[in-house]
Amino acid sequence: MEDPLSASVCPEGMLLAEGTTCAETHRRCTKRHPGDDEACDAYEPAQCRRGLELRFCVDRYEYPNREGMLPATVVTFEQARSACAEEGKRLCTELEWTFACEGPRGLAFSYGDEADPDACNVGRPAPRLAHDAMWEARDVARAVEQHDGRVAAGERKGCVGPFGARDLIGNVDEWVKSDVPGFEHALHGGRYEGAPTCQTVRQIKQPGFRQLQTGFRCCRDPLRSPREALR
Numbered sequence: 001m002e003d004p005l006s007a008s009v010c011p012e013g014m015l016l017a018e019g020t021t022c023a024e025t026h027r028r029c030t031k032r033h034p035g036d037d038e039a040c041d042a043y044e045p046a047q048c049r050r051g052l053e054l055r056f057c058v059d060r061y062e063y064p065n066r067e068g069m070l071p072a073t074v075v076t077f078e079q080a081r082s083a084c085a086e087e088g089k090r091l092c093t094e095l096e097w098t099f100a101c102e103g104p105r106g107l108a109f110s111y112g113d114e115a116d117p118d119a120c121n122v123g124r125p126a127p128r129l130a131h132d133a134m135w136e137a138r139d140v141a142r143a144v145e146q147h148d149g150r151v152a153a154g155e156r157k158g159c160v161g162p163f164g165a166r167d168l169i170g171n172v173d174e175w176v177k178s179d180v181p182g183f184e185h186a187l188h189g190g191r192y193e194g195a196p197t198c199q200t201v202r203q204i205k206q207p208g209f210r211q212l213q214t215g216f217r218c219c220r221d222p223l224r225s226p227r228e229a230l231r
Helices: 004-009 077-086 094-102 137-147 226-230
Strands: 014-024 029-033 036-043 048-059 173-177 185-188 201-204 214-216 218-220
Touching: 004 014, 014 094, 048 094, 077 173, 077 214, 077 218, 094 173, 094 185
Parallel strands: 173 214
Antiparallel strands: 014 048, 029 036, 048 218, 173 185, 185 201
């Protein structure tokens, strides 16, 4: 069911993310991921101080934003930005994407502060591909067929964020506009491998970078009037 507030200010298929970001002052890991000292499975609740006020619309699902469809992948940053623009949208900023995932409470995972291995599409083995495995279109198709670990949008019912956006954790990496000086592109949310969190990010400099797991979702500013939703 669509949220009435989102439906009044966001185009169909988008959700309103509104509130104050968590400017985190402290976060302590209380449970390490087995076999990986760098990953954490549970955190103490974030100690938030007042951050920035945000109000924007975000796609409910990864592009093409259709429940039951596999998310687009092997996508470059420019391809993602162009696809959003064609729909009158834009790529999310890092701050927006993170807020959609962690909400005002600064959650570690979109659904809480303790990892649930069954909530999102994570924990799959990483595909082993040669550096030139996706140079040609036929190679891409073969690689996807052999190594694809995606699940359909909305399949993991527990993988939902504070504002209702789904599959923010895992499944595919999502392109965003980087907030880090010297970078333009970043990938947020991790992919179907490992144990990603709302803070999982890779800053990317190569403009043509793409992998089996690179996808995206779109954001935009709220509608100015109900009439705009009908266009």
